[in-house]
Amino acid sequence: MTYFRSNINAMKGYTPGDQPKVKRLVKLNTNENPFPVSPKALKALQEFAGDLRRYPDPVASGVRKAAAAFVGLEEENIIAGNGSDDILTIVMRAFVGEGDKVAFPEPSYSLYPVLADIQGGSQVFIPLTEQFQLPENTLELLKGCKVFFVPNPNAPTGNLFDKAMLRKICSEFDGIVLIDEAYADFAVENCVDLIGEFDNVIVSRTLSKSFSLAGARLGFAASNKNLIDGLMKVKDSYNINMLTQVVGEASLLDLDYMYECRDKIIETRTKTADSLKALGMNVLDSQSNFLFVEPIVIGAKDYFDKLREHNIITRYFPAETTKKYVRITIGTKEEMDEFIEVTKSIIEQ
Numbered sequence: 001m002t003y004f005r006s007n008i009n010a011m012k013g014y015t016p017g018d019q020p021k022v023k024r025l026v027k028l029n030t031n032e033n034p035f036p037v038s039p040k041a042l043k044a045l046q047e048f049a050g051d052l053r054r055y056p057d058p059v060a061s062g063v064r065k066a067a068a069a070f071v072g073l074e075e076e077n078i079i080a081g082n083g084s085d086d087i088l089t090i091v092m093r094a095f096v097g098e099g100d101k102v103a104f105p106e107p108s109y110s111l112y113p114v115l116a117d118i119q120g121g122s123q124v125f126i127p128l129t130e131q132f133q134l135p136e137n138t139l140e141l142l143k144g145c146k147v148f149f150v151p152n153p154n155a156p157t158g159n160l161f162d163k164a165m166l167r168k169i170c171s172e173f174d175g176i177v178l179i180d181e182a183y184a185d186f187a188v189e190n191c192v193d194l195i196g197e198f199d200n201v202i203v204s205r206t207l208s209k210s211f212s213l214a215g216a217r218l219g220f221a222a223s224n225k226n227l228i229d230g231l232m233k234v235k236d237s238y239n240i241n242m243l244t245q246v247v248g249e250a251s252l253l254d255l256d257y258m259y260e261c262r263d264k265i266i267e268t269r270t271k272t273a274d275s276l277k278a279l280g281m282n283v284l285d286s287q288s289n290f291l292f293v294e295p296i297v298i299g300a301k302d303y304f305d306k307l308r309e310h311n312i313i314t315r316y317f318p319a320e321t322t323k324k325y326v327r328i329t330i331g332t333k334e335e336m337d338e339f340i341e342v343t344k345s346i347i348e349q
């Protein structure tokens with residue numbers, strides 16, 4: 001006897017990265033930012049004078065305005081989400097019904113298939129090449145799909161997809177292209193300009209990574225007014241709480257601080273990648289706040305387990321396409337120095 005719809009019974013839920021309570025842990029497993037929230041944003045939160053007895057602004061106008069200014073668009077081009085996962089859920093609910101086809105690269109963010117399953121959608125995996133690029137026949141594989149979810153930079157691989165290829169897909173694919181730019185602030189380019197060029201493009205962003213706000217849950221999508229108006233009909237009425245609206249808007253207005261922390265992360269990313277390469281490891285070029293590393297001199301799962309024994313927590317994805325790699329979030333310079341020292345000791349064992 002079951003009360004659930006058959007697709008809910010059949011599906012596996014999403015497995016979030018560990019959030020262990022242990023202190024003295026170097027936490028490099030869920031791509032959070034090691035730097036504190038913007039001091040200006042924290043001050044705004046401390047001075048919060050809103051009335052928690054009341055519901056929040058249903059469309060989070062302050063966040064929308066600040067996000068619009070950040071990406072160079074208008075308020076009407078933005079919808080806020082309870083994290084960008086909420087944006088992905090809204091998009092899936094808006095465009096994918098029972099039996100509809102929905103596509104994503106393989107490997108990519110493992111939440112997409114879960115959201116497709118909840119809708120009873122049918123999954124189309126676009127197998128990436130050896131270099132983790134989109135295959136030549138992507139457009140062919142996308143035929144008949146309602147939405148193509150494509151993280152750029154990709155997760156967990158960290159690379160950007162070829163922009164000319166993405167532009168061609170937006171131009172020729174007749175479904176929605178959701179470009180998930182969770183890590184775009186760490187990359188040399190983004191795809192916001194494609195929103196103005198094509199009527200089927202939605203770009204999602206998060207404040208969890210570059211803005212150090214994973215705990216506040218805030219993301220947004222940018223698109224043309226027509227698509228944003230439709231997505232507004234699907235979202236929960238009050239999807240962004242008052243406190244998050246305050247800290248999120250203030251963070252989006254303190255861009256200098258975000259860029260300062262971002263630059264430090266990129267510097268540490270380069271240094272860590274160089275150190276790992278010097279130890280004989282294969283490190284993929286990263287345009288994100290993490291490295292995807294093929295340890296070579298030691299098995300990936302073994303390396304992951306040994307790091308854990310030394311209280312360094314990273315992420316291992318046992319799937320066929322990812323099992324040779326360990327994903328390592330970039331922490332502070334000090335954390336990464338410790339990580340490299342421990343790595344040396346593991347290799348020498």
Ligand SMILES: Cc1ncc(COP(=O)(O)O)c(C=O)c1O
Pocket residue numbers: 030031082083084085086109151154155180182205206207208214218219
């Ligand atoms: C590719 C990608 N998209 C979206 C998210 C979700 O971010 P959030 O819901 O915290 O905004 C993540 C988180 O790790 C991610 O890796």
